[in-house]
Amino acid sequence: MGAAAVSEEYPFPLPTPGVITGPFWDGLREHRLLVQRCLTGGHLVHYPREFCPVCYSPDLEWEEMSGRGRVHAFTVVHRAVHPAFQQEKAPYVFALIRLDEGPILTSNVEGVALDEMRIEMPVEVYFDDVTEQVTLPKFRPVGG
Amino acid sequence: MSLRGTAAIIGVGSVKPERRMPDRSGIGVAAEAGIKAVRDAGLRREDIDGLITQMPGETPTALAEYLGLRPTWSHGVVMEGATGTTSVTLAAMALDAGLAKNVLVVIGGLAPGGDMPTEGGSRLREQFDAPFGPASGATGWYAMIANRYAYEYGLTDEQRASVAVQQRENAHGNPNAIFRGIPLTIEDVVTSRMISTPLRLLECVMPTGGAEAVLMTSADRARSGPQEPVYLLGSGMAVDHYTLGGASTLTTSPVAISARRAFEMAGLGPRDMDMVSLYDCYTITVLISLEDAGFVPKGEAGAFVESTDITYKGELPVNTHGGQLSYGQPMVAGGMSHVTESVLQMQGRAGERQVEKLDYCFVNG
Ligand SMILES: [Zn+2]
Numbered sequence: 001m002g003a004a005a006v007s008e009e010y011p012f013p014l015p016t017p018g019v020i021t022g023p024f025w026d027g028l029r030e031h032r033l034l035v036q037r038c039l040t041g042g043h044l045v046h047y048p049r050e051f052c053p054v055c056y057s058p059d060l061e062w063e064e065m066s067g068r069g070r071v072h073a074f075t076v077v078h079r080a081v082h083p084a085f086q087q088e089k090a091p092y093v094f095a096l097i098r099l100d101e102g103p104i105l106t107s108n109v110e111g112v113a114l115d116e117m118r119i120e121m122p123v124e125v126y127f128d129d130v131t132e133q134v135t136l137p138k139f140r141p142v143g144g
Numbered sequence: 145m146s147l148r149g150t151a152a153i154i155g156v157g158s159v160k161p162e163r164r165m166p167d168r169s170g171i172g173v174a175a176e177a178g179i180k181a182v183r184d185a186g187l188r189r190e191d192i193d194g195l196i197t198q199m200p201g202e203t204p205t206a207l208a209e210y211l212g213l214r215p216t217w218s219h220g221v222v223m224e225g226a227t228g229t230t231s232v233t234l235a236a237m238a239l240d241a242g243l244a245k246n247v248l249v250v251i252g253g254l255a256p257g258g259d260m261p262t263e264g265g266s267r268l269r270e271q272f273d274a275p276f277g278p279a280s281g282a283t284g285w286y287a288m289i290a291n292r293y294a295y296e297y298g299l300t301d302e303q304r305a306s307v308a309v310q311q312r313e314n315a316h317g318n319p320n321a322i323f324r325g326i327p328l329t330i331e332d333v334v335t336s337r338m339i340s341t342p343l344r345l346l347e348c349v350m351p352t353g354g355a356e357a358v359l360m361t362s363a364d365r366a367r368s369g370p371q372e373p374v375y376l377l378g379s380g381m382a383v384d385h386y387t388l389g390g391a392s393t394l395t396t397s398p399v400a401i402s403a404r405r406a407f408e409m410a411g412l413g414p415r416d417m418d419m420v421s422l423y424d425c426y427t428i429t430v431l432i433s434l435e436d437a438g439f440v441p442k443g444e445a446g447a448f449v450e451s452t453d454i455t456y457k458g459e460l461p462v463n464t465h466g467g468q469l470s471y472g473q474p475m476v477a478g479g480m481s482h483v484t485e486s487v488l489q490m491q492g493r494a495g496e497r498q499v500e501k502l503d504y505c506f507v508n509g
Contacts, residue, residue, distance in 0.1 A: 015271035046389070047272050073394055075287035076341040077279040085277035094277055094284050094340070096389055104389040106273045119295040136275050 010131050011084035021048045023062050028135040031127040033067050035103050036060040046103040065099050067125035068142070072098040076114050093117055097139050111140035146409050151236035152366035152373035155185025155359035156484045159252065160320040161352035161472030168353065170253035174199045175210050177355035177477075178250040185359040186370040187246060189213065192359075194244030196221055196231045198476050200253045207250060217244040225423050226381070227251055228356065228480025229509035233379040239362040246365075252355020252477040269387055279340035282425065283348055285388045287340040290428040292394040294342070296443070301342060303446030304427040305333035307462075308346055308469050311424070313455040315466025317497030322352060322472035347427040347469070354474025356484045374490045377412065377504070380405025396436055397429075399508055403437035412504060414438040419489055419505040420460060421482035424467040433508060434462070456497045464489060464497050479509035 017025040027034035036045040040057035051058055074095035080086040093109040109123060123139040130136055157180025159173050174197065182192060195215040197204045204218045217238055223230040228251055235247040278284045293299055312328040315321035328346065336346040366373035382398035382405070385391040407413050414437065422433040431445035439460065440448045454462040465471045465485035468478040486505045488494045 012277070013274040015275055017271070018268065021268065021271060047269055047387070073288035073292040073388075075279065075284050075291060075343075076338075077277060077284055078338040078340060079280045079283070080277050081280055082274070082277060089277060091338075092277060094279065094288075096288060106276055106387075106389060108276050119292060130275075134275075138276075 011088070012130070013082055013084075014131065014134050020050060024048055025134065027062065027064070028127060028137055029129075029133070031135065033065045033125050033137055034062040035065050035099075035101070037063040044101055044103050046105065065101050065103070065125075067099075069097045069099040069105075069123055069125075069139070071109065071117070071119055071121045071123060072096040072104055073119060074109065074117055076117070095139070097123060105137065107137060107139050109139045109141075147233070147236045147240055147379055148377050148409055148411070149375050150363055151239045151360050152363055152375045153232070153358045153360050153483075153487050154366055154369045154371055154373050155181045155183070155187070156487045157181035157184060157355075157357040158320060158481070158484050159353075159355045159474075161322050161354035161474045163255065163322070163350070163352055163472075165254055165353040168254065170199055170353070171202050171207060171210050173254060173353055174202070174207060174250050174252040174355045174357075177252055177357035178207070178211055178248055181248060181250070181357035181359040184371060185246075185361075187359065191246050192248050193217065194235065194238055194247030195219075196235055196247060196249045198222060198227045198231070198251045200256075200475060202253070213248070215244070217247075223509075224476070225425065225479040226509035227476045228483050229379075229507060230381065231480070232358065232360065232376065232483060233381070235360045236376050236379070239360060245361060247360045248357065249360065249480075250355065250357040251480045252353075252357075252474055254353040255351045255475060273387070281348065283340045283343055286426040286428055287343045288388065289394050289432070290342050290426075293428065293432065296395050297446075298443070299431070299446040301334045302330050303450050304342070304347060304431065305330045306449045307424070307427040307430045307454075307467075308333050310449065310454050311463045311467040312470045314461075314464045314497055315470035317456065317495065318465050318471065319495070321466040321470050322350070323466065323470040328470075343426055343428070349425050349468045349473035349478065352472035352474050354472060354477055356474065356477045356480035358480075358483060358487065372491045374487045378406040378408070378410025380407075380409065395432065396442070397432050399433045399436035403506070403508065406506075407438070414506070417504050417506045418461075418502045419464065419486070419499050420462045421465075421486050421505065421507045422463060422467075423479055423482065423509050424463055424469050425473070425478070427469070430462065430467070437506060437508065456494075456499050461499045464494065464499060482507050482509065
């Protein structure tokens with residue numbers, strides 16, 4: 001099993017959820033953006049782990065995020081690693097999104113002209129059901 | 145307790161970076177650099193009792209056997225671009241502890257075939273990036289850093305390009321540099337193919353095969369060889385993050401901590417340095433490192449490189465071998481090339497690109 005499986009209808013890499021990360025992807029399928037919260041110190045943890053990296057607590061619970069955030073950093077990819085992204089999507093926005101609650105997610109920003117992308121731009125999540133099994137959390141400008 | 149002045153580099157070896165080395169093995173390329181370093185130090189195979197390596201798909205024991213070595217102390221080091229500088233520190237520690245008398249450090253191998261892999265890395269982490277389409281190599285991540293830096297401090301395409309152009313000037317004086325003799329202008333850089341905004345092709349390293357090695361011994365033995373010993377006066381290290389989302393800040397690198405620790409151990413500061421060799425996977429890396437190591441105030445590196453001669457002829461020579469951008473990036477040995485170049489410079493053996501006055505230099509990986 002690779003890091004990301006590819007289906008025939010959907011040529012882009014797909015996540016391969018495991019025991020630890022599964023609930024994140026399960027939540028997305030229900031259009032809920034979940035992040036782990038540590039019950040000992042209240043820290044939010046992303047990517048998912050078995051221990052909170054701040055207080056090492058193993059007591060972690062999934063919590064729904066507001067889905068609002070800001071563009072922490074972005075780039076417009078012209079030369080992608082994956083051939084499908086190269087052939088079908090480039091150029092596209094690849095970004096780090098800082099959720100209002102704090103965690104930082106890698107994602108895409110869509111629904112905005114490439115030259116109108118700005119760092120710290122307010123964005124909100126939308127749920128892209130890319131296959132029957134997989135929903136990706138992507139972002140678009142607030143009100144966009 | 146400190147490592148200050150306890151160990152010295154007394155020999156170096158390099159294998160010229162090449163894009164393709166179809167008639168070579170990775171371990172053979174590494175071994176060649178190692179043999180060169182042993183000979184450069186005037187030592188025999190039997191004298192080597194310590195070995196540190198990093199080679200794709202190979203282990204220290206494999207290289208020991210290949211080179212007919214039977215070290216009594218050996219270690220593999222996996223620290224990404226900082227593998228070379230980390231290995232030098234580790235060798236100094238082993239020498240200081242009396243675990244070995246002569247430590248050979250060898251890093252290198254062949255470039256991977258084809259383009260970079262589309263998958264790989266840890267599934268646990270990579271599944272959160274791959275579905276969104278990372279750029280080729282690490283370019284997308286450094287591109288985001290460059291954009292965020294420009295947002296916070298201001299930085300132009302031409303300022304970043306100046307790093308690549310000035311390092312190319314240095315490469316013209318280096319027979320081992322892969323881009324020696326190929327002219328490069330600001331215009332060439334800012335019009336080269338876009339990889340991931342704002343980074344263009346000529347701001348990115350090219351992966352090559354190759355290997356870099358040094359031979360280290362303790363200070364009390366360092367003067368017995370044919371080469372001028374180059375002493376390790378200070379060393380510092382800092383690890384901040386693995387994924388960019390885990391970084392404490394995007395625009396200040398761990399160099400801010402590692403450099404301060406190295407200078408503290410040495411009892412020296414940035415103003416004492418006559419030459420600087422900074423890890424340069426991308427142009428932006430050099431700019432941020434110049435600031436974080438204390439050579440330029442935060443936010444001013446772009447204006448600094450635009451108005452300052454940072455070639456080997458200039459007031460603050462940076463990456464005199466051409467940097468990895470013009471020397472080639474022999475995989476993880478790319479970081480080590482900054483070490484071997486600095487040693488050659490300190491010994492006055494850098495040929496056409498020799499820096500004139502040289503007492504102290506600063507290297508980061
Ligand atoms: Zn916690």
